Amino acid sequence: xxxxxxxxxxxxxxxxxxxxxxxxxxxxxxxxxxxxxxxxxxxxxxxxxxxxxxxxxxxxxxxxxxxxxxxxxxxxxxxxxxxxxxxxxxxxxxxxxxxxxxxxxxxxxxxxxxxxxxxxxxxxxxxxxxxxxxxxxxxxxxxxxxxxxxxxxxxxxxxxxxxxxxxxxxxxxxxxxxxxxxxxxxxxxxxxxxxxxxxxxxxxxxxxxxxxxxxxxxxxxxxxxxxxxxxxxxxxxxxxxxxxxxxxxxxxxxxxxxxxxxxxxxxxxxxxxxxxxxxxxxxxxxxxxxxxxxxxxxxxxxxxxxxxxxxxxxxxxxxxxxxxxxxxxxxxxxxxxxxxxxxxxxxxxxxxxxxxxxxxxxxxxxxxxxxxxxxxxxxxxxxxxxxxxxxxxxxxxxxxxxxxxxxxxxxxxxxxxxxxxxx
Numbered sequence: 259x260x261x262x263x264x265x266x267x268x269x270x271x272x273x274x275x276x277x278x279x280x281x282x283x284x285x286x287x288x289x290x291x292x293x294x295x296x297x298x299x300x301x302x303x304x305x306x307x308x309x310x311x312x313x314x315x316x317x318x319x320x321x322x323x324x325x326x327x328x329x330x331x332x333x334x335x336x337x338x339x340x341x342x343x344x345x346x347x348x349x350x351x352x353x354x355x356x357x358x359x360x361x362x363x364x365x366x367x368x369x370x371x372x373x374x375x376x377x378x379x380x381x382x383x384x385x386x387x388x389x390x391x392x393x394x395x396x397x398x399x400x401x402x403x404x405x406x407x408x409x410x411x412x413x414x415x416x417x418x419x420x421x422x423x424x425x426x427x428x429x430x431x432x433x434x435x436x437x438x439x440x441x442x443x444x445x446x447x448x449x450x451x452x453x454x455x456x457x458x459x460x461x462x463x464x465x466x467x468x469x470x471x472x473x474x475x476x477x478x479x480x481x482x483x484x485x486x487x488x489x490x491x492x493x494x495x496x497x498x499x500x501x502x503x504x505x506x507x508x509x510x511x512x513x514x515x516x517x518x519x520x521x522x523x524x525x526x527x528x529x530x531x532x533x534x535x536x537x538x539x540x541x542x543x544x545x546x547x548x549x550x551x552x553x554x555x556x557x558x559x560x561x562x563x564x565x566x567x568x569x570x571x572x573x574x575x576x577x578x579x580x581x582x583x584x585x586x587x588x589x590x591x592x593x594x595x596x597x598x599x600x601x602x603x604x605x606x607x608x609x610x611x612x613x614x615x616x617x618x619x620x621x622x623x624x625x626x627x628x629x630x631x632x633x634x635x636x637x638x639x640x641x642x643x644x645x646x647x648x649x650x651x652x653x654x655x656x657x658x659x660x661x662x663x664x665x666x667x668x669x670x671x672x673x674x675x676x677x678x679x680x681x
Contacts, residue, residue: 336523
């Protein structure tokens with residue numbers, strides 16, 4: 259029983275710190291995940307008696323846990339985006355998804371083949387899992403709830419929030435491609451037409467339509483049931499229920515659940531007849547659940563690092579990780595936004611803050627569950643862990659200051675012009 263009490267005390271201590279973490283992060287200008295990572299190191303060093311990763315986590319357990327965090331975060335991302343943004347504003351995230359992401363995939367695949375000397379399926383898998391940016395670890399770079407964002411309609415925050423919401427689902431076809439190539443044994447045996455028609459177009463279309471339909475339908479019900487029967491709900495946990503339902507139902511009808519969850523939150527947010535206060539309550543509830551799960555994940559991630567995860571690759575894996583975060587993503591982002599009429603500082607900030615995280619872990623574990631014959635499994639986990647660690651530390655030390663700089667700049671321009679800058 260003594261171990262049981264140690265576990266409860268350790269979890270309670272960590273979540274207690276989490277309650278003050280947003281304010282602490284703002285004051286010291288260091289991202290919360292860095293502090294949680296250090297706490298994970300500490301709890302592991304103290305020997306808190308829980309099932310620490312050794313150092314690789316069980317694929318299926320890791321897949322389910324990371325899947326839950328990602329879908330909850332995607333619902334939060336959808337609920338954050340209000341009606342403040344025009345179609346013109348969506349050009350930035352669309353370019354990040356449809357140009358930056360493919361450029362990153364091609365670059366990572368090429369380096370996986372010619373620098374890391376991985377097999378074709380493993381190179382493709384590495385490139386695919388590193389494609390999405392993370393909606394979980396990037397709280398400081400994303401929108402706050404739009405109902406409370408009247409003072410700051412930031413291009414950078416919107417672009418990063420929308421990008422993370424979209425590309426966490428659009429990375430799935432490329433992860434599928436890696437699995438199908440591995441199962442086929444070679445590029446020559448891979449059925450490219452089936453992948454394009456089914457895994458790319460059909461599943462994306464179904465996921466997108468299902469998400470919009472579910473969000474609009476629930477918005478309609480929330481409005482009409484109350485209007486005609488007097489029955490109403492103001493429970494924030496509806497956001498969690500919607501997350502699980504839209505994800506599971508869409509996967510059952512052969513669509514991408516990640517996309518469906520994001521578009522469910524987005525379409526419900528845009529259903530104007532539902533009270534804005536209630537939407538805020540839903541956003542706040544899902545955000546609290548996300549923060550709780552993040553505490554657990556970061557602590558276990560820190561333990562896997564302490565337990566030797568990073569030793570599973572050599573110097574080439576480390577060089578690749580730094581190159582991907584510091585060179586490939588920023589350059590790909592800047593290239594994709596060449597046609598956007600925006601300052602170079604804005605473009606550089608958006609390109610640099612492509613934070614990697616839990617979505618990559620989900621895709622990697624999902625691929626290993628789908629096909630157990632991947633080569634270089636430990637090395638792929640280690641390289642992904644290096645990239646997440648570099649992203650957590652580097653972006654965690656810089657993102658709060660970068661976002662604060664652009665917020666002050668926006669407010670200064672607004673005061674000088676007397677009006678809010680348009681997107």
